Amino acid sequence: xxxxxxxxxxxxxxxxxxxxxxxxxxxxxxxxxxxxxxxxxxxxxxxxxxxxxxxxxxxxxxxxxxxxxxxxxxxxxxxxxxxxxxxxxxxxxxxxxxxxxxxxxxxxxxxxxxxxxxxxxxxxxxxxxxxxxxxxxxxxxxxxxxxxxxxxxxxxxxxxxxxxxxxxxxxxxxxxxxxxxxxxxxxxxxxxxxxxxxxxxxxxxxxxxxxxxxxxxxxxxxxxxxxxxxxxxxxxxxxxxxxxxxxxxxxxxxxxxxxxxxxxxxxxxxxx
Numbered sequence: 001x002x003x004x005x006x007x008x009x010x011x012x013x014x015x016x017x018x019x020x021x022x023x024x025x026x027x028x029x030x031x032x033x034x035x036x037x038x039x040x041x042x043x044x045x046x047x048x049x050x051x052x053x054x055x056x057x058x059x060x061x062x063x064x065x066x067x068x069x070x071x072x073x074x075x076x077x078x079x080x081x082x083x084x085x086x087x088x089x090x091x092x093x094x095x096x097x098x099x100x101x102x103x104x105x106x107x108x109x110x111x112x113x114x115x116x117x118x119x120x121x122x123x124x125x126x127x128x129x130x131x132x133x134x135x136x137x138x139x140x141x142x143x144x145x146x147x148x149x150x151x152x153x154x155x156x157x158x159x160x161x162x163x164x165x166x167x168x169x170x171x172x173x174x175x176x177x178x179x180x181x182x183x184x185x186x187x188x189x190x191x192x193x194x195x196x197x198x199x200x201x202x203x204x205x206x207x208x209x210x211x212x213x214x215x216x217x218x219x220x221x222x223x224x225x226x227x228x229x230x231x232x233x234x235x236x237x238x239x240x241x242x243x244x245x246x247x248x249x250x251x252x253x254x255x256x257x258x259x260x261x262x263x264x265x266x267x268x269x270x271x272x
Contacts, residue, residue, distance in 0.1 A: 014216030059270025157188030
């Protein structure tokens, strides 16, 4: 079943707080970071401005995690990776780049999904576990970190990592654009909240594709809920005319077509 409709709509962006009250405070946090990646490319499709992060090998999360991985003192990063999702892919890829080990805890399944296969291809160490809920998988991951003290545990959805938000803000500001309307999909909302900080004058729209949004996660975004379950692929008729993850970013395109203003911006996190 799908249809995530029980969202908390409180207008609060939890990444704006006493420690980080504005964009500048985040920029100061990563003032020494010079991105190794080109500025995101914007290409017009069907009258909308698409930020084509599918042109980056593993998408936006590589930018977001680059500073954190480069400065991580531990030799291993540990993450609970769902069967679908780009966080584990980016961590696996960056672990290679920064001479680290990536350990992923993954739900056991009859077949390895394409996303998990990419993690394996990039050298991740995969721990499959038979579970009945993601909390059980997180327990395994935390126990691994307790036994392997030279490891760092990334929280689900890469939450509570200020440098990730900072790198996203710095990337958005570097594009030197002033969008009036911005769209993205949301899972935990890290990207959406960062873009709201980078472009405070824009109107924002978020398409929920994975879960219900919790307090402080949506910021000021208008929420749209996709009717399909996260693991399901978007129907062909609704797919965008550019590479996009069919169970993630691609699910926003039907809403962009129907509701977005001409010239609105859509952030495409990764390809497929």
